Amino acid sequence: MDDTTKRLVQRLVKRIPAQMLRTTLDKWDRLTGEQKKSMDFTQSKWALTEKMLDLCEVNGLSVKHLTELEMIYIIDNPNKGMWYAFQLMDPQDDAHSVELMQFKEQFKSHLKELVRHVSIKIKKHTDEAVWIRIAWGDTFARPNHLKPTYVVHYLQSPYVFVTSLTLKQKPLLSQALVLSTRYQAIKDANLSGRKLTAIRDLLMRKYQQVFPTKYPSPLPENNPTISSIETFFVLLQMACEAFGGGMLPQLQSAVYKLETKFRDNSNKTMSEREEPFKCVVKFASTNLLESFRHCASSGIASTPVTPLLSCIPLKGRNYFVITDNGPGPSSQMRQPQN
Template sequence: MYGTSQLWVAGRWGRAFADNVSSNWWSLKASRTDPGLARSVNFMSAWEAGAALAGVIGMDEIVAEFIRRTILKIPVAEIGKILRIWNFIPESQLKTINLKQCKENVSQDVVELCKKKRASMKEAAILDIIYHQTCQIKKIWTVYKMTKAPGEEVDLSDMEEFKDSFKKVLQRALKNVHISFRDSEDTAVWIRIAWGTPYMKPNQYKTTYMVYHSQTPFVFISHCRIKKYIPELWQALMTAGNYHKIQQMELRSLYLDSLKAIVFKQYNQDFQTYCLTSLEEENSEVEIVDPRIIHENMKEKERIQRVTRETFGDYVQPRIEFAQYKLETKFKTDPKNGILAEREEPFRCLVKFSSPHLLEALKSLAPAGIADAPLSSLLTCIPHKAMNYFTIREK
C-alpha cells in the first residue's frame, strides 16, 4: 500500500501531467517531492505507474493506450471486421475511419472515437478477447480435463451460473483480478483474466485466456503468466463446473479449433473431405513395359492407399504443428559388447517432429514412398489418444 504522503504527491502531480509523461520524467518529478514514491515507480513504464495509481490518476488514458496497442496487434485486413464484431463504435462512425492509412493513424482514430464514448476497461477487454478469437494462433493452447467425484452425476447448470460462480470464487481468493467473459457461437465461453498483486491493480498485459464448453469436462487455456495463482484458478474452475479434479492433458497446439476437434472427436465431421492424390496419376510419365511389374505396383499402391485411408480417414486432419517423444528406456545391445552394455540407468533422449501441418505430413509419407505402410502407431495415435507429448518407458 502507498503511504498518505505518496498518495498526496500522486494526487498533486499525477492529474496535472498524466497525459504526457515518460517513466524518467515521472521518476524525476516524484523524487523532488517524495523519494519513496520515486523508488516505487522508477522501474515502471509510464502506463504501469498509472495502473499502480489508478485510483488517483483515473483510468481514461490507461484504457486509451490499451485500445491503441490492441489495434496495432490486429492484422490490417481484420481491423474493420473486429471493430464491427466489437459493436462498441457505431457503424456511422466506423465509416469515418480510413482503414487504408498506416496502422498507427488508424489506432489513433479508433482511440479518439472510444474517448468520445468514454470506453472503460470492461469494453477494452472485450475487444482484446475478440482479437484473440479471430487470431487464435498467437498463443499456444493447452488442454485440461476435469473429472467428477466417483458416483457424482453430470451437472446441468447453465453457462450464466458457471460465469457467476467462477467470478465469485476467484475474486474472493484474489483481490486484484479483472475477469471478462464473452460467449462464442459454438456454445463456448471465452474467459480473460488480468492478474494483479495484493498491492497493485490488475496488469492488463499479463493475462490468461480460457475457453470452456458447457456440459463438457474440457477447458483450453493459454499460458498462465502468474503461476503462483494457478491453485486459485483451478479451484474457481472446479467449483463453477462442479468438478472434483483437474488434470493437464499432453496435448498442445497453436490451433485451438484443431484441439477442439481432437478432444470432441469431430475431425471426421467438421473438416472438409480430403482426397488422396493417386500415385498412378503422379507417376503417369514413367513408362514401365513389363506388365507383371505394372500389376505388382498397382497392387502395392492400392494396399498403401487402403492402409492410409483406414489409419487417417478421407478427411483433412486436425492441425497440429509438433509431436514430442521423450524416451526413457534401457539401451538394447549385446551384453558382451558396447560401452552402454552395463549401464543401469535408462537411456534418455528427446525426439521432436515438427511441421506446419504434422498429421497431414504423416498421412502423405506412405503414398509418397517415403515410409512403409502402416506407420508406427506412436505417430498415428495422436488424434485418437488426444496427445502430442509422449513419454516412452520400459514396460
C-alpha cells in the same frame, strides 16, 4: 483516459491488421457510423492509434469496453498463441446439467475468492464454446489487462483449452474450473498447439475417423500391373485407419521424450550406465497428421503404422514419455504413457 486504457488501445491497434480492424470495430459497435467512416485504414498504425485514442476519449470508453474489442478479435482469430488442453476428471452426478449462467456465476465467485484483484469477462460463442478472459492481479497489484489469460470450455464436455497461463496462476484457475463445472479434478491432457481448432478437433474427435474393415486385405505380392493398384488402396486404408480420413486437424508438432537404457554392445561405457539415456524427438509440419498419412499411404513409412505415431489421434495427445519396462538393457520399450 487513464494510462492503462491508453496502453490497451495502443496494444490492440498494433496487434490487429488494419483491414481486420475495420470488421472488428463493426462487431464491437462502440463507435458511431460517422466515427467509423472518419477512420482511414490505409494510414499508418501510429495515425490509427491516435484516431482511436481520440474516439475513445470522446465516447468515454474504458478498459471494460476495450476488453470487449479484444475478445471479439481473439474469438475470430484464435490461432495466434500457444494453446494447452486440459481434461476435467470424475464428474459429479449433476455435472451434465450445469448451464451457462450457473457456470458464469460460480466461476467468477470461486476465482474472486482465491484472487483479491482479478478481472473476469465471459462470453458464449456461436459454436457453444464459453470464452473466458482473465486479467490477473494479486493482493497488492491491480489486474494486468495487457497480459490476460484466455480459457475456452465447452459445457457438457470435460475439455478445457488455455493460453497465456503462468505456473502461479494454474492452480487457481484449476480450482475455480473444478468447482464451477461439478468435477472433482483436472489434469493436463498432454496436447498443445498454435491452432486452437486443431487441438480441439483432435481431442473432441471432430474429424472423419476410419475404422478397420471386417476382413482386412493383406498386402499383395509383387504381381504384374494390378498389384500396384491393390497395394495403393491397402496402404491408403491402413493410413486412414491410423490417422483419419478427409480433412485432418492441422496439428503442427509431436514430442517424444525418451528415458530408456542405451543399447549398443559396442559402447559399454554408455550401455552399462545405471542412469537412463534421455533425449527428445520432435516431429514438426504444417499438418503433421496429413504428413504421416501421406508417408504411410505412399509406402515411404512402413505399415501397419507404429503405435508410437498412430497413438497421436487415438489418444488425442502430442506429448509422450517413453520409458523401459525394467532396469536392465534387455527390457522392452513401453508404449507412450497415459
